Amino acid sequence: MVGAFYNPQLGAELAAAKGIDHLAMADPPAAHDAHWPTIRERYTLLLHDYLGQLSEPLDERSIERARSLATLYRTPWIAEHFQCLHTEDGRYNINYVFPPLYTDEFLERFVANARALQARLEQPLVMENIPGFFDVKASQLPEPVWLARFFDATEVGFLLDLPHVWLEAHYRGMKPEAWLAQFPLEHVVELHVAGVEEDEDLRGPWIAPTAPSEAMLAFLAHAVTRCPRAKAVTFDAFSPSLTADVLFRSVERIRGAL
């Protein structure tokens, strides 16, 4: 399957579109979204909302929300992220995906909490890798090793975000293919691909809701051949500024690259 994210401002275009197999849902549909019934009827929908950070167990309310959205979307799998973005006491929240320390303690936390969540869901859980802009010295394991241990210890699938891998390789001065080869690709169920853009604050490239470059598409083509269980590729752009032209052309180019 090749698809994109459901961007509500493009609801009319997506409701009538051809060539898109699935839509990932980052937010629940708005009550006034006139296109939602058609979208729901027409597409395979993938639950990709913020459910909670699995450094802590999800509470009953969050689990019920996940179950309810999964039923609404009839999703084949449910996605969450390897992230820890707010402090345990709730006082500080960076409101942006941020990876946990890659340590044994966090591995135990994520394994236990993912298993507990999976046990409450009717659909398989998949987890997405999150890029680090800087290394934290307290991390004990390379990210790919930590991820491999996580997937080996759970029944959870891998949602491989390729721009995240590409960015990490860039900031490590490595070739993306070489960095990718270290990840546990045998667990990949879905791949994300998108563009990157220069950011003034970071003084370098970062995640952006833009079209993938030719180099990124070539990286995708390379990655897919190494992910034997992959079922879907998603154009990972979700933004009010995204245009129909960029979304449809990107999906078409992704399909062409595959």
Added chain:
Amino acid sequence: MTDRALQDLVLRALADASFRASSAWRQRALADPAKVERFARFLARHFYYERIVHFFKYSGALARVTGRRPEGTLRGAEFEALLPVVVLGSRQTARAVADLVVREVKGGAPVASIPYRDDLLRYEAAMMVAEAGPRVWRENGKGEEGRGTGVPETAEGTVLLDLAYDLPAVLPQLLQPWTEVPQAPPRPVRLLVARSPRGRVAVARTDSAVARVVELADGRRTLEELARAAGLPRNELEATLAGLTDLGAVRFGTGS
């Protein structure tokens, strides 16, 4: 120190510019300080971009008249000057950023066609400030949702807004296509802006009785005392408190 506590330190350093500059953080040498600073600035702009676009969306819809987009604030020198003291999510920073946005929008073209502009900016800024502050991320059985059995207390961040124009009557129209600026009826309204423990901001029209309860619920007065002070029968007070609790405007202490 546990790894979870170390992660919290990193998150605090990214969120709190003063902590990031402190020796308490720097001496730990957990990460390249230049990269942490760059990422923190990126996060600050992202954090407040999302909030400005959301809470000032009505001013955003009026940008073709005012000539000023609220989020333009984030590329200005004044926001840059704020970065060394930013604490992501704090009420103080939210107030400072909201003030910058108000100044940015007011600095645009004359707005004779938007007589309610100042009211609108006050309303939007109040929403943004109300949303700030620590929040409950997960239930822990301690009744954070506000239905305890103790004395009622107006929640921090709850605001009563007295406006000269009936904004709720015009706000939905601003987000629809329009050629002439939709007008707000010039009649006084009092609005209550409140936030749930999980961060959901709600607005409701209110009257003087409700406003009195909000002003008097100080976490010390019992229900009897509050009913007397507000001049409300007990059953009416309880109904009012139930509505205020649902909005997040009032919480009940546990009494301990």
